Amino acid sequence: MFKKTLIGATAICLALASANAMADTKDKKIALSNNYAGNSWRQAMLKSWDKVTKQAVADGVVAAADPFTTSENQVTEQAAQIQNLILQGYNAIVVNAASPDALNGVIKQACDAGIVVVSFDGIVTEPCAWRVAVDFKAMGKSEIEYLKENMKDGGNLLEIRGLAGVSVDDAIHSGIEEGVKENSQFKIVGSVHGDWAQDVAQKAVAGILPSLPEVKAVVTQGGDGYGAAQAFKAAGRPTPLIIMGNREDELKWWKEQKDANGYRTMSVSIAPGVSTLAFWVAQMILDGQQVPKDLTVPFLRIDQDNLEKSLETTEKGGVANTEYSLEDAKKVVAGAK
Amino acid sequence: MNATMLRKLHQTPWIWSFVGAVAVWLATIAFTEGQGAGAIVTAALSFACFTVIVGTGQMLVITTGPGNVDLSIPATITLCGTVAMKVMNEQDSLLILGIVAALAAGAVVGALNYGLIRFLRIPPIIATLSMSFLVQSSAIAYNRGLRIKPPPALDAFTTGDTFGVPWIAILTVLFSVVVGIIVGRSYYGRAISAIGQNSRAAWLANIPVERFRFLTYVASAMLSAICGILLAGFSGGPALDMGSEYLLGSIAVVVIGGTSVAGGRASVPGIWGAALFMFLLVTMLNTFGASAGIRLVATGLIIIAVIAIAGGERESR
Numbered sequence: 147m148f149k150k151t152l153i154g155a156t157a158i159c160l161a162l163a164s165a166n167a168m169a170d171t172k173d174k175k176i177a178l179s180n181n182y183a184g185n186s187w188r189q190a191m192l193k194s195w196d197k198v199t200k201q202a203v204a205d206g207v208v209a210a211a212d213p214f215t216t217s218e219n220q221v222t223e224q225a226a227q228i229q230n231l232i233l234q235g236y237n238a239i240v241v242n243a244a245s246p247d248a249l250n251g252v253i254k255q256a257c258d259a260g261i262v263v264v265s266f267d268g269i270v271t272e273p274c275a276w277r278v279a280v281d282f283k284a285m286g287k288s289e290i291e292y293l294k295e296n297m298k299d300g301g302n303l304l305e306i307r308g309l310a311g312v313s314v315d316d317a318i319h320s321g322i323e324e325g326v327k328e329n330s331q332f333k334i335v336g337s338v339h340g341d342w343a344q345d346v347a348q349k350a351v352a353g354i355l356p357s358l359p360e361v362k363a364v365v366t367q368g369g370d371g372y373g374a375a376q377a378f379k380a381a382g383r384p385t386p387l388i389i390m391g392n393r394e395d396e397l398k399w400w401k402e403q404k405d406a407n408g409y410r411t412m413s414v415s416i417a418p419g420v421s422t423l424a425f426w427v428a429q430m431i432l433d434g435q436q437v438p439k440d441l442t443v444p445f446l447r448i449d450q451d452n453l454e455k456s457l458e459t460t461e462k463g464g465v466a467n468t469e470y471s472l473e474d475a476k477k478v479v480a481g482a483k
Numbered sequence: 484m485n486a487t488m489l490r491k492l493h494q495t496p497w498i499w500s501f502v503g504a505v506a507v508w509l510a511t512i513a514f515t516e517g518q519g520a521g522a523i524v525t526a527a528l529s530f531a532c533f534t535v536i537v538g539t540g541q542m543l544v545i546t547t548g549p550g551n552v553d554l555s556i557p558a559t560i561t562l563c564g565t566v567a568m569k570v571m572n573e574q575d576s577l578l579i580l581g582i583v584a585a586l587a588a589g590a591v592v593g594a595l596n597y598g599l600i601r602f603l604r605i606p607p608i609i610a611t612l613s614m615s616f617l618v619q620s621s622a623i624a625y626n627r628g629l630r631i632k633p634p635p636a637l638d639a640f641t642t643g644d645t646f647g648v649p650w651i652a653i654l655t656v657l658f659s660v661v662v663g664i665i666v667g668r669s670y671y672g673r674a675i676s677a678i679g680q681n682s683r684a685a686w687l688a689n690i691p692v693e694r695f696r697f698l699t700y701v702a703s704a705m706l707s708a709i710c711g712i713l714l715a716g717f718s719g720g721p722a723l724d725m726g727s728e729y730l731l732g733s734i735a736v737v738v739i740g741g742t743s744v745a746g747g748r749a750s751v752p753g754i755w756g757a758a759l760f761m762f763l764l765v766t767m768l769n770t771f772g773a774s775a776g777i778r779l780v781a782t783g784l785i786i787i788a789v790i791a792i793a794g795g796e797r798e799s800r
Contacts, residue, residue, distance in 0.1 A: 184619070184723045186628035193627070217616055310775030338769050345718035345725050352526040353766035356519025357511065376719060380529075380642055381522060395630050395719060463629030463720070 171432045172206050174237040176425065178213040181224050181244035181268065185343070186393070187369065187465055191242075191267075191418035194469050198422040208429060221248040228252045238262035238428040242421070243270045246313055262431045266424035266443075267416070268314075276431065278424045278441045278478075280416045282314050285445050286321025289365045289389045290329060292412050297387065300331025301362030304354075304386070306340040306347050306374060308367040315339075318367050335359060340370035344395070348373035355381045363387040368415040371396040391415045392446060392466040397457045404453065413448040413456075419469040426475035438482045496741035497753025503739075503789050504760040511767040521647055523766060528652040529644075529717070531758035535655050536710040537729050538736040538754045539662055540703030544607075545737055546666075547696055548679040548746035553703045554611040556733050557726030558618035559592050564711030564721035565622050568631040575636040582712060589708030592618055593701035600700070601693065623723060630720040641716035651713060656755075663751040672749075675699060679746030736761060739789050760789070 178195055182188055192213055199211030214231065216223040221244045229252055231239050239256055243249050243265055250272040256263050257274035266278035293303075305322060308315035326332050336354050340347030347370035355361075355377060364374050368391025378385050385403070390396040390413035403409030420443050431437050446468060448456045460466045508527075512520040537556050544553045563585040571581035592614065599610035633641075643650045666672035674695050677685040686692045710729070715721040738744055739760065740753025764785060768778040 183623060184628075184727075186630065186723065189623070189628035189723070307775070310779070336769070337772065339775055341724075343722055343724050344720075345714065345722060346728065348718050349530050349762075350765070350769065352530065353523070353762065354769040356522035356526065357515040357766075357770045358519075372719060376642075381526070393630070395632070461629065463631055 170434060171208050171429055173209050174429075174432045175210040175212075175235065176208055176238045176240060176428050176432075177231045177234075177236040178211070178421065178425075179224060179228050179231060179239055179241040179243075180213060180215040181242055182219040183215045184219070185369070186463070187342075187418050190461075190465050190467050191421045194419040194467060195421045195425065198419075198469050199425055202425070202429070208432075211425065216244075219244055221245045225249055225252040228256060232256050232259050232261060236261060238264065238432055240421070240424045240428050241265045241268075241270065241275075243268040247271050262428055264424050264428045264431070266420055273439070276427060276437065276439050276441070278420065278427055278443055280420070280443050280445060282317035283321035283324070285414055285416075286318035286323075286365075286367075287325045288321075288414060288445075288447075290322060290325025290332065292389070293332065293363055293365075293387070294325075294329050296410060297363060300329070301333075302335040302359055303332050304351070304358065304361045304364045304374075305334050305337040306351065306364060306366045306370045307337060308340065308342045308370075310339050315367065322365050332363075334365075335361065340367070340373065342367060342369040342391075344370060344373035344376075344393075346370075346373070348377045351377035352380060355383065360384075361386045363389070365389050366391055369393055371413075372399055375399055385409070387411050389414070390448075392417075392448060392456075392460075394457070394460045394462060394464050394466070397448065397453065397460060397466065401453060401457055404450070410450055412450070413453075413466075414445055415465070416443060417446040417468045418465060419467050423470040423475055423478065426470060426472045427479070429472070430475060430479065435479075437479050441478050441482050443478065497750045497756060499789055499792055500739050500741065500753050500756030500760050503785075504756055504763055507760065507763045507767045511763065511770050514767075514770055523763070525644065525647045525649065527759050527762045527766070529649045530762050531755065532649070532651045532655040533710050533714050533717075534729065534732050534736055534758040534761065535659065535754050536706050536713070537733045538740070538758060539659070539751070540706035541733040542737045542740070542742050542749050542751070542754060543666075543675065543699045544703045545734075545742060545744065546679045546746055546749040547675050547699050548682055551607050551679075551696075551746065552611065552734070553596065553700065554608060554730065555592060555596060555615040555618055555704070556707045557728075557730045558615035558622065559589055559704050559707035560711040560714065560726030560729060561721065561723060562592070562618050562622040562625070562711070563589050563708035564715035564725060565626050565631075567708075567712045568633060568715050568721050569626060571634045571637070573632050573634050575634045578634055578636055581634075585708045585712050586705055589705040589711075590701055592707075593704030594697070596704065597697045597700040601697075619723075626721075628723045630722060632720050633716040637712075637716035638719070641713055651717070659751055659755060666749045666751055671695060671698070676747050676749065679743075679748070732761065735786060739786060 224244050253263050253270050253272040253275050263275040265275050269277040269279050336358050338350035338354050351374050363386050366389050371388045371390040372395045374388050392413050392415035456466050544551050566588045567581040567585035570584045571577045596611050596614050599605045600607050674690045678692050736754050736757035739757035741750040
């Protein structure tokens with residue numbers, strides 16, 4: 147008798163538990179703390195967040211998923227913003243951080259208040275937070291590996307770096323550097339900072355180009371390929387192989403060259419929709435699932451044969467994007483275990 | 484003879500910016516053993532234009548007296564470049580309409596800047612900075628950072644050149660000559676110098692102080708608009724961060740060019756020298772293969788050195 151009751155009670159408990167697991171996060175609130183919105187990549191990132199999280203709220207997966215962006219891209223401002231989010235009672239904060247370590251204090255405060263913190267793109271080093279990171283070093287190295295395959299004789303390279311002092315710039319650069327070290331047929335003859343912006347890259351390349359010998363290829367970090375192409379054209383030099391960074395104007399330029407003379411290159415960057423991956427990761431953690439602290443996002447690569455398809459799905463003047471689903475997030479989590 | 488030449492040098496602080504520009508150019512081509520000497524000048528002339536145009540606006544504002552500065556230039560460049568490209572919609576037939584729309588947007592920003600300063604009595608540095616947030620947000624809301632290509636005619640014009648001299652450089656030199664005449668000879672030019680030296684004395688001398696300050700802020704914003712249109716044409720479309728390097732840039736060329744930071748004295752040719760100098764300096768350090776850290780430190784030190792040399796002359800007056 148007692149045994150039967152126990153089994154019955156256990157069954158009821160299990161049933162309740164599974165029902166809870168299904169709807170565990172429906173009254174949870176998630177906030178996005180974003181440090182910057184002043185370029186097309188960030189705009190696409192916010193748009194993806196909006197699209198995916200609105201649907202999630204409508205479906206009753208979570209109660210709220212509000213985005214907040216600071217105006218000045220400053221650590222102090224973002225720290226104050228996160229403090230406000232803690233006071234407002236959010237259950238999870240998804241953060242694209244202005245600095246990898248300067249926000250650690252306030253991130254720790256959030257953790258201590260029982261809030262789940264998931265950082266992505268601009269990740270934080272505070273151990274209590276989760277990190278949805280891109281292996282930027284591998285991304286840089288993949289550019290040299292592509293060149294190795296497609297440019298058997300090697301040659302001179304021009305490197306366009308990003309924003310000086312940002313960790314992402316150092317990571318991509320170190321990958322490129324390592325690739326060049328392993329492949330001595332390539333030599334970097336010039337290096338400039340393009341700040342991930344076409345007009346800045348154009349200016350920097352136009353300045354250094356007259357002093358350079360023949361350049362066979364340009365390795366980039368994204369958002370700078372079209373500016374480099376413009377600078378080569380203005381200087382009246384033959385167009386080298388320029389690695390692109392998934393911006394629509396870059397892809398369109400590549401398509402024009404491909405149609406005109408069979409131009410070959412590849413394009414690699416991270417999808418702005420990575421914000422939605424971070425959202426689902428936060429949702430999974432709130433749901434009580436085991437998620438390792440360090441996750442790696444695959445980068446979005448476009449090659450000669452899927453160029454047309456990518457161009458079709460990319461918004462005019464925007465950046466190639468992909469939004470992630472809960473299933474994608476589960477796959478990334480499973481891959482990290 | 485020598486003494487008069489020296490005295491002349493004393494009275495023309497802007498000469499140092501040209502000396503600096505030539506020096507860094509020589510250093511660069513010495514390093515490359517003469518390769519690309521002409522092409523570097525062509526590139527410098529193109530890129531200097533944008534800095535010269537906004538620098539001229541900044542110079543007029545700074546000349547109207549201590550505390551006057553326009554920090555809304557970067558945001559205005561972005562907004563007006565975006566407005567122009569969106570209105571033009573990649574069609575040559577809408578070129579004029581786009582230019583008019585961008586200039587109108589610039590004029591509104593300038594008028595609002597002045598309004599904040601005059602009627603709400605906010606110091607210019609705060610007023611124009613807060614205005615820049617409004618303007619930048621408008622630019623984001625207006626087009627969400629999507630890149631619109633310039634119409635073919637604008638693209639061809641902004642990137643065209645004759646014997647290595649860019650067309651926009653020719654146009655900008657003409658513009659500078661006109662501004663030089665206005666600043667040196669016209670009533671307006673003399674009036675803003677007088678206002679900059681002592682606005683109360685200028686007011687007592689019956690100069691319409693407020694009207695001219697209004698005109699100056701509007702002119703600065705409209706020049707930012709022109710810069711935005713040309714820059715968007717030159718670099719294949721507007722971007723949300725296209726103006727960011729012109730915040731410090733516009734102020735630096737004014738100061739290096741020999742305009743008095745305290746107001747009351749403008750120097751138009753100096754802006755050209757300083758804009759060329761700034762571009763060639765970065766080019767030189769890039770050519771030398773200096774790392775970003777060294778480049779930033781060297782840029783800072785060299786700017787300080789140039790200002791110290793040029794400024795030292797002024798102290799003796």
